[in-house]
């Protein structure tokens with residue numbers, strides 16, 4: 001198929017594509033950037049200009065583009081069997097991958113339910129745990145505890161347990177009930193405490209919510225270690241394990257949404273491992289296929305799975321599934337990706353890069369308009385402020401985050417802000433030299449933009 005000219009593409013994009021999380025009016029007014037190719041850790045636009053992919057195409061890419069082993073997995077599997085349903089049938093890659101995922105996952109997580117993206121992985125977790133209690137005869141259990149600033153996806157179930165007002169508030173009339181515990185956002189502590197002196201009173205509030213409502217709760221859902229879309233909010237040490245212990249003490253189910261943190265992003269295979277937390281359900285997606293195709297998995301225990309067993313006419317079946325559930329190409333690709341994790345000793349190399357990033361980030365802390373630098377493994381957030389002393393935020397119409405990333409784009413780096421938090425989320429296998437360039441360009445961009453627009 002012939003590709004039309006750049007101008008035609010821009011026109012068609014403007015006329016026909018509704019971009020996600022994008023104010024389309026402003027998008028039309030700016031020069032759109034159309035990516036044509038990927039090569040290594042670079043994205044290349046229609047004019048041949050190269051940009052480092054500083055956010056891994058929204059947190060998914062691992063080994064860069066044009067990785068031969070991954071391309072091969074896709075092509076070979078598409079020749080063999082591109083798709084067959086998992087509704088009552090099986091296919092080889094989905095079996096092999098399930099076995100592999102169970103080996104990697106925290107102990108006791110034994111049953112894999114596939115879907116296509118992070119939101120659906122969460123929907124599955126919510127419906128599954130709710131349904132579990134219904135089968136058990138605990139009919140009153142129909143809500144969840146979640147966290148302010150939490151993000152679990154954009155479908156309505158995931159939004160029901162979301163904690164970002166800007167994204168979620170408008171939909172509230174459509175949602176089921178959930179209880180929101182305070183976010184461990186220490187820089188702007190919701191309880192106005194000082195992180196050096198506090199004793200995690202936010203966890204006590206969480207416990208209080210659990211105690212008060214436990215009769216009507218199915219469980220607790222959390223992004224372990226780092227709240228991603230909420231602004232790369234890194235939890236203080238001990239927070240996660242305390243939340244888990246309280247959840248288990250009250251006989252509730254613990255859902256770990258590791259869609260962003262899973263598969264090495266924070267330096268261990270899963271963020272739960274950091275504090276020896278063993279969830280009842282874990283949600284995985286983003287980096288599972290190395291960023292080449294959509295796939296998600298919700299993994300749970302024999303206890304939950306077994307509750308659904310019975311004769312057909314008892315109707316205990318889990319009536320949930322997606323057309324492309326367990327897609328063989330995606331599963332084969334995920335296997336190839338996880339195989340590369342081992343062969344390239346990725347996890348231990350990530351640890352070195354985390355340390356390197358930590359050193360590089362030091363200099364950002366001295367910038368007058370950087371309020372806080374947060375790092376959870378290779379999830380990095382740099383929060384811009386108008387005034388460091390009183391942590392004053394910029395007025396939203398200044399769009400400082402957006403300005404900084406556009407400046408970085410000029411300099412050959414693609415990153416994306418979360419409000420005024422500049423996010424760096426490099427492909428996990430990135431080389432140190434390219435990683436250094438990401439920090440250098442980001443630093444220069446922040447300096448130039450904040451100097452000019454303060």
Ligand SMILES: *Cc1c(COP(=O)(O)O)cnc(C)c1O
Nearest residue numbers: 117118119151152153228259260
């Ligand atoms: C991205 C994300 C999701 C949603 O995943 P999608 O594939 O965008 O639906 C859910 N939870 C977390 C923690 C995420 O970061």
